[in-house]
Amino acid sequence: MIDPVYLDTPMYRCDALGRRLGCTVSVKLETANPVRSFKGRGTELVTGLLTRQGRTAVVCASAGNLGQALAWSGRRRGLDVTVVASVRAPAAKLDRIRALGAELELVDGDFEMARERAVRIAYERGIRLLEDSLDVETCEGAATIGLELADVGSAFDAVLIALGGGALATGVGHVLKTLVPAAEVICVQPAGAPALTRSWHERRVVTTETTDTIADGVAGRFPIPEVLGDLLEVADDAVLVRESSIIAGMRLLLENTGLVVEPSAALGVAAVLEDRDRFAGRHVVTVVCGGNVDLDAYHRWVRS
Amino acid sequence: MIDPVYLDTPMYRCDALGRRLGCTVSVKLETANPVRSFKGRGTELVTGLLTRQGRTAVVCASAGNLGQALAWSGRRRGLDVTVVASVRAPAAKLDRIRALGAELELVDGDFEMARERAVRIAYERGIRLLEDSLDVETCEGAATIGLELADVGSAFDAVLIALGGGALATGVGHVLKTLVPAAEVICVQPAGAPALTRSWHERRVVTTETTDTIADGVAGRFPIPEVLGDLLEVADDAVLVRESSIIAGMRLLLENTGLVVEPSAALGVAAVLEDRDRFAGRHVVTVVCGGNVDLDAYHRWVRS
Numbered sequence: 140m141i142d143p144v145y146l147d148t149p150m151y152r153c154d155a156l157g158r159r160l161g162c163t164v165s166v167k168l169e170t171a172n173p174v175r176s177f178k179g180r181g182t183e184l185v186t187g188l189l190t191r192q193g194r195t196a197v198v199c200a201s202a203g204n205l206g207q208a209l210a211w212s213g214r215r216r217g218l219d220v221t222v223v224a225s226v227r228a229p230a231a232k233l234d235r236i237r238a239l240g241a242e243l244e245l246v247d248g249d250f251e252m253a254r255e256r257a258v259r260i261a262y263e264r265g266i267r268l269l270e271d272s273l274d275v276e277t278c279e280g281a282a283t284i285g286l287e288l289a290d291v292g293s294a295f296d297a298v299l300i301a302l303g304g305g306a307l308a309t310g311v312g313h314v315l316k317t318l319v320p321a322a323e324v325i326c327v328q329p330a331g332a333p334a335l336t337r338s339w340h341e342r343r344v345v346t347t348e349t350t351d352t353i354a355d356g357v358a359g360r361f362p363i364p365e366v367l368g369d370l371l372e373v374a375d376d377a378v379l380v381r382e383s384s385i386i387a388g389m390r391l392l393l394e395n396t397g398l399v400v401e402p403s404a405a406l407g408v409a410a411v412l413e414d415r416d417r418f419a420g421r422h423v424v425t426v427v428c429g430g431n432v433d434l435d436a437y438h439r440w441v442r443s
Numbered sequence: 444m445i446d447p448v449y450l451d452t453p454m455y456r457c458d459a460l461g462r463r464l465g466c467t468v469s470v471k472l473e474t475a476n477p478v479r480s481f482k483g484r485g486t487e488l489v490t491g492l493l494t495r496q497g498r499t500a501v502v503c504a505s506a507g508n509l510g511q512a513l514a515w516s517g518r519r520r521g522l523d524v525t526v527v528a529s530v531r532a533p534a535a536k537l538d539r540i541r542a543l544g545a546e547l548e549l550v551d552g553d554f555e556m557a558r559e560r561a562v563r564i565a566y567e568r569g570i571r572l573l574e575d576s577l578d579v580e581t582c583e584g585a586a587t588i589g590l591e592l593a594d595v596g597s598a599f600d601a602v603l604i605a606l607g608g609g610a611l612a613t614g615v616g617h618v619l620k621t622l623v624p625a626a627e628v629i630c631v632q633p634a635g636a637p638a639l640t641r642s643w644h645e646r647r648v649v650t651t652e653t654t655d656t657i658a659d660g661v662a663g664r665f666p667i668p669e670v671l672g673d674l675l676e677v678a679d680d681a682v683l684v685r686e687s688s689i690i691a692g693m694r695l696l697l698e699n700t701g702l703v704v705e706p707s708a709a710l711g712v713a714a715v716l717e718d719r720d721r722f723a724g725r726h727v728v729t730v731v732c733g734g735n736v737d738l739d740a741y742h743r744w745v746r747s
Contacts (some may be wrong), residue, residue, distance in 0.1 A: 147451060149448075149453065151477050152477055155539070169457065170701065171453035173456055173458065175701060238459065238462075294513045300704050393738070394738060396738075397479060397703045399703055431701075434697070434698060
């Protein structure tokens, strides 16, 4: 059901990056597609199912990437797509959601407020609410990345996964724990948006009052209990990284692999930078999950 | 025989870029692999055959990308690889050739002088000389891109191909003229390195005294007669573009697709920029053939 443009994405060793990090590094590249993130895998599943059910509209809250992907998949299938996002989301993400023909509603608050508003719209209009990480299609979409990693067969020791709502981590993690159980599944979140990581460590939902990170794609405050339950089953670890490490990670990816990535996609490299001993000599895969970034901000970060 | 890491590369429509160019644009992305260019397809074939023949060494002249690819493929198969390049080739390319374990010999001249020196080394050492564009494996490697384009099945009207020595154009062009004869095969070369394009138009080998272009990957002066013969059979057109258009092309690719590319990889976009009417409303595929660029130079170009 997933358009092939989102599948069988490149995975390759980056020797130069590995030398800088003291380990073998492979990237699984999820940015070389029409929406520049892995989210199309899940929205293809959701919209395919909606079409089969004869539904004509769908709404989601989004930090920016899910909204683009849902707009892309919905346009392809003639669905009315509404996306609710924060006014503070990167302009690049908001512009592309609009350009894909979705109705974009902005809330003067953070992602959690966008979630509330999306619930209300779904209720008022009687349309399907797509909830990232909670709705199984979003996890199943991400899980296809896990299938592709398992298929490669090249031995890797650990997979570093950006942790936001949790769909990517639970989807990929579930597959890996089944097919490649020896590989460590390590979730990485910014220290400035630590709710789900703290929840994982405390084995109960922990919320935060605010978030403070440039990694806009993973800045949630209210972990979803069901997602935490799944994450406790499939993640081997969840770590927090500093903003300076995220920026250093973006810079290393640019200088050593030529990839322009959004902050969330540099979390894996940031995790290696903060704990080199843990990864020394091992083969790590980092999922480069998104490349939607405002270029002005990007240049400020990587050149500073 | 080709490592899968070089095959089935992403091909996708870039709506934002298309809007800027007034046509539908798809990119065929050849930079998301260990050597960041399409050249691995051909060097995998060459080194695979050499290994079968029991050969242990190979030498090539390179503007930088072929050398990296040959070093990568040779390392994998235990071959001694020697690369001859110009001292003026981008440092990024030279550094990566060395990092891949090849012996790098620099000549104080341009690519054509590197070619002469490589011939001499092959003769003196009695080892295989790999000649880009002349040796059929380099064209066959590039031809696999054509097979993948033909496989996609999505209708495209024209394919824009960077023209340097000619392997990419003849390889891809040969397949397309066979399998997708309706698609126009358009070669693009910098006006500052026009030898093969002029030769194509005059139907005889035309050489130039010098080259003057930032597109270091395609800056030859002495077209190979056999390659010209092939090109006359498969190319529908060959056009020259200005340096300013190449830079504008790199900038558009960065701003609208998030891709950092070397100048040669922006030739297709440059061709559309210089002749918008020709491509208006049509579906063009541009092969993003390489991403090995010195970042300092890149930033100077795209930010100026």
